[in-house]
Amino acid sequence: MDLIEWNTVFTDVLTGVILLGAGGIVGYFTGKKKSSLAIERKRELYQPLLEELDLLCNFLKKEQIKKIELPLLNESVVNEYKYGFRRKLKEKCNKLNSLLIQYNNINLVSVAQNIIVDIFEESYDELFGSKIDGVSFQSDRYGNSWEVEHIAEPIELIRKANFEKSITLLLQSEGMFDREVCVDSQNEIFEPIYGELVSIFNSALNININGVNFKLPPLKKDIDISPAEYMALNDFFNRFNADIQTIKKNKLRKEIIENTHQIIKELKEIIRKIVDIYEVEEI
Incomplete structure (x- = not known):
């Protein structure tokens, strides 16, 4: 090479x-x-x-x-x-x-609020006869007239109020009742209820308008407990979970x-x- x-x-x-x-x-x-x-x-x-x-x-x-x-x-x-x-x-x-x-x-507080309002209105009808607190007549300059139904103040209040804090506590306490009410004193029958529900219903029933306490209509049903406690007997969580x-x-x-x-x-x-x-x- x-x-x-x-x-x-x-x-x-x-x-x-x-x-x-x-x-x-x-x-x-x-x-x-x-x-x-x-x-x-x-x-x-x-x-x-x-x-x-x-x-x-x-x-x-x-x-x-x-x-x-x-x-x-x-x-x-x-x-x-x-x-x-x-x-x-x-x-x-x-x-x-x-x-x-x-x-x-999905706002579960809003879902709960709507159910609470429904329970309140249904119970209010049952306890006080109607959620209508009166009727007024109105007319225009053309001679047209009509009736206007006035919703009871407690109904108006619970529809508009914000109970977010109380509802949050309620949702966190499912199954943990914090009080009992006697539904039959003769037979000593007690039912558990949620205190937060009672508090919400009480705040709607016991309202003050311009410094004057709102007077509720006479009860149409005999109960041994307060109206708020009676309303709280409704099975809120059954409706909520469904x-x-x-x-x-x-x-x-x-x-x-x-x-x-x-x-x-x-x-x-x-x-x-x-x-x-x-x-x-x-x-």
Whole structure:
């Protein structure tokens, strides 16, 4: 083999070594970049999101009234490019976010308020004969006349009043009656009732208008307890739990918990892989 051929072989080998070395260096720095990005995502994104979702599961076990705010989940949906989730996990996060919006749109305090108003009006009719407190006649300049029914002041008040604080306490005390009333003194029969309901009904019945206490009509039914206590005997929670909005919110709650558990499982798997591939070697 002459000198020119040996030079060619040497050049080819040297070039291969240089390229291999350069490739190794590029691969090394590329690997370091991937490692750094993965560890940063785990620390700054995945772990905080996992903790937020864990808190959500615990929250939903004992709370159904307050709205749920998950800023990190919302961030993962709005700025999904930061998280690098695979398609299926992105879809699960989007679904959970959508379920939470639906859940928050159902106001159980408002549902309870409407039921309380219905119970009050029905009981008022039963106890006092009618929720109409009189009729007036009105006319216009063209000779047209008509009757105007005047709703009793307690009815008007309970329709407009805000009992959010009392209703929240009531909803949190389901099954925990805090007083009893005697419904049959001769046979000594007592029934449990909720104090918050009695308080709400009392506030609507015992009103003061321009410094003067409103005088209730005579009772049309003989009762041994106060009108407010009688109204509170109605099974509020039976109506509340059968309401379509309450049923829908309970169903959403179950879906949210199930979906959250799925996301938590996948996040833990992602974090475990990052630790196994990038962090165990560095320890």
